[in-house]
Amino acid sequence: MNLxxxxxxxxxxxxxxxxxxxxxxxxxxxxxxxxxxxxxxxIASIAGISISYLQILSVKEISESTKRAIDSSLNEMIKSFSxxxxxxxxxxxxEIQNFIRTDKIESSLLRMNDLKSVLIQIxxxxxLDGKYLREDYQKISVDxxxxxxxxxxxxxxxxxxxxxxxxxxNLENVVTFFTDLENKLKxxxxx
Amino acid sequence: xxxxxxxxxxxxxxxxxxxxxxxQRTSRSNEFKVNLSNGAxxxxxxxxxxxxxxxxxxxxxxxxxxxxxQFKFNDADFALLLSLHSTVLxxxxxxxxxxxxxxxxxxx
Numbered sequence: 666m667n668l669x670x671x672x673x674x675x676x677x678x679x680x681x682x683x684x685x686x687x688x689x690x691x692x693x694x695x696x697x698x699x700x701x702x703x704x705x706x707x708i709a710s711i712a713g714i715s716i717s718y719l720q721i722l723s724v725k726e727i728s729e730s731t732k733r734a735i736d737s738s739l740n741e742m743i744k745s746f747s748x749x750x751x752x753x754x755x756x757x758x759x760e761i762q763n764f765i766r767t768d769k770i771e772s773s774l775l776r777m778n779d780l781k782s783v784l785i786q787i788x789x790x791x792x793l794d795g796k797y798l799r800e801d802y803q804k805i806s807v808d809x810x811x812x813x814x815x816x817x818x819x820x821x822x823x824x825x826x827x828x829x830x831x832x833x834x835n836l837e838n839v840v841t842f843f844t845d846l847e848n849k850l851k852x853x854x855x856x
Numbered sequence: 857x858x859x860x861x862x863x864x865x866x867x868x869x870x871x872x873x874x875x876x877x878x879x880q881r882t883s884r885s886n887e888f889k890v891n892l893s894n895g896a897x898x899x900x901x902x903x904x905x906x907x908x909x910x911x912x913x914x915x916x917x918x919x920x921x922x923x924x925x926q927f928k929f930n931d932a933d934f935a936l937l938l939s940l941h942s943t944v945l946x947x948x949x950x951x952x953x954x955x956x957x958x959x960x961x962x963x964x
Contacts, residue, residue, distance in 0.1 A: 802918065806915075806919020811889060826902075
């Protein structure tokens with residue numbers, strides 16, 4: 666039953682009650698202006714209080730549904746931001762691979778450290794919990810840390826013989842990881 | 857190195873020797889790593905300015921490095937790490953299986 670129907674019912678009941686009470690008083694020959702105004706006023710007050718209470722309930726319900734709608738929109742917004750972040754990360758990895766292919770190793774190292782930051786960041790995004798396998802995350806994270814260290818030591822002339830082909834393959838595994846995550850967020854909205 | 861790390865290295869040598877854990881080569885040809893349920897470890901061997909080095913690194917279950925030990929030739933724990941690295945290399949390159957296969961092919 667909606668609010669409008671309820672108000673019509675309350676007003677109808679009050680009118681019927683008013684008519685019954687006034688009829689009874691009239692039959693007892695006691696009806697005068699003061700009694701009429703008193704009875705009418707009392708019944709009108711009861712009707713008014715009931716209608717106000719129902720309106721308060723209705724306002725409360727509207728505010729709760731508005732809050733739910735805002736929360737839902739906010740969640741969608743956060744999700745869409747994270748999807749764009751994931752797309753940007755895939756572009757970042759492609760940029761690193763491009764730096765490696767063109768022998769700009771220092772630049773690739775800087776970008777690999779950015780990638781490491783993104784990897785650390787996604788661990789702390791609560792709605793990404795359960796969206797990826799911990800084993801996959803551990804593997805790409807270990808590989809990235811080892812590769813960063815190896816490139817760093819090669820640039821410092823402490824180690825030689827870094828295999829950049831393997832680094833590109835490891836980065837390809839990171840692309841797969843992020844692409845999978847991006848698709849899960851885009852197409853599995855219910856999860 | 858503390859007792860726990862020495863124990864970890866000895867366990868890795870044993871399990872590698874028994875082929876119970878599989879190592880993978882990293883972006884350096886002499887460096888190997890293995891991912892375990894609770895973390896990962898790596899070991900590398902290289903020469904810098906004519907001195908031979910070995911290292912052993914431990915990563916936690918989210919891939920962050922939590923410890924790193926590096927020794928040069930003649931250091932106290934160099935022999936233990938060399939034993940690990942040699943065992944890993946032997947298993948990774950399937951040296952025993954290859955020699956056994958060749959012997960089997962030649963002798964019988």
